[in-house]
Amino acid sequence: MPDITRDSSIGAEGYQEIFGIDSKVVCISGSSRGLGKSLATCFGRLGAKVVLSSHNNEELAGAEAELAGQGIDVTAICADVRSHEDCKALISGTVDRFGQIDVMVCNAGTDIIKPAHSYEEQEWDEIVDTNLRGYYYCAKFAAQAMLDQGGGSIIMTSSVASSLGIPGLAVYAASKGGVNQLTRTMAVEWADKGIRVNAVAPGFINNFMDGVHPDLDTPYQRRAIELTPMRRRGNLPEYFGPYIFLASPAASFVTGEILYVDGGYSAS
Template sequence: MSGSSRGLGKSLATCFGRLGAKIVLSSHNIEELTEAEAELAGQGINVTAIRADVRSHDDCKALISGTVDRFGQIDVMVCNAGIDIIKPAHSYEEPEWDEIVDTNLRGYYYCAKFAAQAMLDQGGGSIIMTSSVASSLGIPGLTVYAASKGGVNQLTRTMAVEWANKGIRVNAVAPGFINNFMDGVHPNLDSPYQRRAMELTPMRRRGNLSEYFGPYIFLASPAASFVTGEILYVDGGYAAN
């Protein structure tokens, strides 16, 4: 699971681990990664941590090969590393564009690519992308993030079609506004941006991390054996509004 040293990723890893899954945590931040590994291990979870910057082709390759070396195969790959920078569309600098797209899109491709190679050898598996409600809606301030997540949706659909008869399912979960989704990225939850998001969410609240466990578990499990190429919105009705 990429991007799993904090926020949604760590919470998902903990949930999967408590259900008996063997977990490989990954992040570019070695300190956070080490702390997360110790936290999960302290709960009796079978966990290994592998540092990887998803923007690096070689790091992603090493992440998957390290997983296979440790556990013998890879059943589920959750592509979850993400970053956004909120600002007007006309003011992004080139390094900001590169950082967002390289993390949110290039990194997802790299992780899915190498995971699929392993899954093809073993006869199948499940790849789950973390997309966003911003992937299909116009949300001011999220231009580059939204573009990257739109790309994630198309990666999901195209890979799903290409690998469907190989036993590999590819789906995405598209969260709406979540408490602690990316810790520290949106510290001001009472900003005009956040208030507007609540106005457009029919349930009139942010999602809690625990409300995202079910969709990921479903897509990872045999219960979703005939589900591939889907973008599952978990957003309190935001995309439907």
């Protein structure tokens, strides 16, 4: 694969190779279902070695079996990202299994939708500990391993709620706003050490909340689609490209960015 960080010339084969993630080791938190599982499948089908992670052991085992059945080189490590020790074990387990970690996708998340004045203390803790502290823990330990091996890519899953006011998402929005700043600060700190840190901020995704908030036909949801220039929710495969790009050599000069993938919602 051409080293485009050192050589401005690219041969004929290099144009395809710079987007390659073949044989890269990719660890994804929150990947037993939803966006995380779909991303893991995509990375794996493109030749990456994939580490799945979730706090739900039964669900995790099912996802591992499903990906392995597709010929993907996959392993699963049960971890609750709210736990400092679990996150440490997730990264060390990844390195023990595959010898390195090239890409860390911080994706595990949770949400409780309710009016801002009605959150209980434990609800705040659950959301922030998962969505922000958990991201920090995973990124921290991944970076420690990446520093030893000379670099890597860390990708955070943010949200349009990180920068826009969306009713019922006060705590979730606060946590994702923190993720954006965590992304920028880590990117600046580690830029000269070969570690890139970026975030993907999804808009409204079809099936993203299945099993969590089954009723998506609410006045705000309908209004949100009306306000989305593309007039629809995104489909899971439409998010593969941004994550693959940020993980690949093609993004070697991209760090500290929040990439909104929302059908134009944040621009309107």
